[in-house]
Amino acid sequence: MSVAANAGPADGGALERGGATSGLADVVETVLDKGVVIDAQVTVGVVGIPLVEINARVVVSSIETYLKFAEMTDRLDLSADAEGGLAGLVGEVTGAAREVTAGLGDTVGGATRQVGGTARELGRTTGDVVDDATGAVRDRPRRRER
Amino acid sequence: MADNGLFVYGIVPSDVEPTSDAEGVGDPPAEVTVVRRGDLAALVSEVGLGEPLGRPADLTAYQELLDGTAAVAPVLPVRFGTVVTGPDAVADLLDAHHDRFAEALDEYEGRLQYTLHGRFDEQALIRAVLADNPAAAELAGQVRGRPEQASREQRIRLGEIISQAVELRRETENRELVDALAGTSVANAVRPPSSELDSVHVAFLVDGDREDEFVDAAEEFARQRIGLMRLRLLGPLAPYDFVSAHQLAG
Incomplete structure (x- = not known):
């Protein structure tokens, strides 16, 4: 058994595998x-750790999130057919949404803002110290023979 | 020793031995050693107290060491950034909490963590939500193509409806994931979403001899949702999400 470090789908399966080297956000x-949190008595203190300040989680209920979701509807490609397993879920786009399809191609195409930028944001924040991130593979400790 | 401390990675049984090339935190990476005390030990490395830690390379080193250790022996991760004064402090620590540590190590013997993290396909998700919510679909039609400033209120209302629908959907997917994998795992911990498009995020504790069954079940879950979400399997990992019960009061 080894540390799985292969990103991407394995063997054409639906499940993607990632490991310790699959990305800083992970x-x-x-x-x-x-x-485990160690008692204060035996701890001389936590050495300064810039990354701890980064909150990798997104506050789910916020105006900003709402606007992001609204923006996703701008990006929705109304002409695309629902695929495979989605057919049951998607059903039909309502008439209200369909009406506006015409003439919106340019707008949809121009929506470039990306959601889910956690990894990039982290990368930027820590960019100044990333240089020596080697991604080195290393052996793990082994158990002694009993 | 005044300017140095010991960075503590994790607690292990005392028969664990770091390989000579195991690399720790710091630049250049420190050598990982072990401090033993009876049947317990701690994986440690020296750090200069003035040296800032928390670079990506430090976090990666910490995780690779613990995950690599977990593959061969039970390990209790110690919170990243924990630094003690020296070997004596480590020994004190192991003495003071011996029974709890020993018990936890027994519990994790032969077990590993896997984390499943899924992300909805944006188009598929929004499509499904609009199809289920005529009010949202109508609002979407109204704001489409209009600048944010001119349609801000409607956008906020639309986004709120979608956000609530996505939260419900996420709860359902997490529950179904837990149900699907409960039979091949010994414990699970649902984790908070890390993005608004998160579909599932659950850590599982898995018996080493059932890994294949677990992965097969996860693959089946993913297969049933192709197109709706991308599902990633992280692991095998040290049991990061299962040691909170062993946190020690300061």
């Missing part, structure tokens, strides 16, 4: 604010 989410 690492931050996986390890920050986790783990």
Whole structure:
């Protein structure tokens, strides 16, 4: 058994595999604010950790999020057919939405703002210290023979 | 020793031995050593107290060391950034909480964490939500193509409807994921979403001898949702999301 580090779908499956090297956002989410907290008496203190200040989570109920969702409807490609397993969910786009399809191609095409920028935002914030991130593969500790 | 401390990565059984090339935090990466105390030990490395930590390379080193260790032995991750004065402090720590640590290590023997993290396809999600919400579909029709300033109120109303629908959808998907994988895992922890398009985010504790069954079940869950979401499997990992019950009061 080894640390799985292959990103992307494995064997054409639906499930993508990621490991410790799959991205800084994953690492931050996986390890920050986790783990055993040690008593103050034996701890000399936490060394300055800039990343701890970064909140990788998005506040889900906020005006900004609402506007993002509204923007997604701008980007909705109303001409695309629903695919495969989605057919049951999607049903039909209502008449109200369909009416506005005409003439909106330019607007839709021009919507370039991306959502889900967690990884990029983190990358930027920590950009000044990323240089020496080697992504080195290293051996893990092994168990001694009993 | 005044200017140095010991960075503590995790608690392990005392028969764990770091390989000579295991790299820790710091620049250049510090050598990882072990401080033993009876049947318990801690994986540590020296750090200069003036040296800032928390660079991406530090976080990656921390995770790779713990995940690599978890693959061969039980390990209790210690919160990133925990630094103690030296080996004596580590020994004190292991003594003071011996029974709890030993018990937790027994619990994680042969077990690993896998995290499933899914993201809705934006188009598929919005399509489904509008199809289920005529009011939202109508609002979408009204704001489409209009500048944000001219349609801000409607956009906020529209976004709120969608946001609530997505939250419900997320709850449902998380519940179905937990149901689908409960049979092949021993514990689970639903995690908060990390983006507004998150579909599922759950950590699972899995018995080593059932990994294949677990991964197969996860693959089946993903297969049923192709087009609606992308599902990623992270792991095997150290049990980061399952040690909170062992947190020690300061």
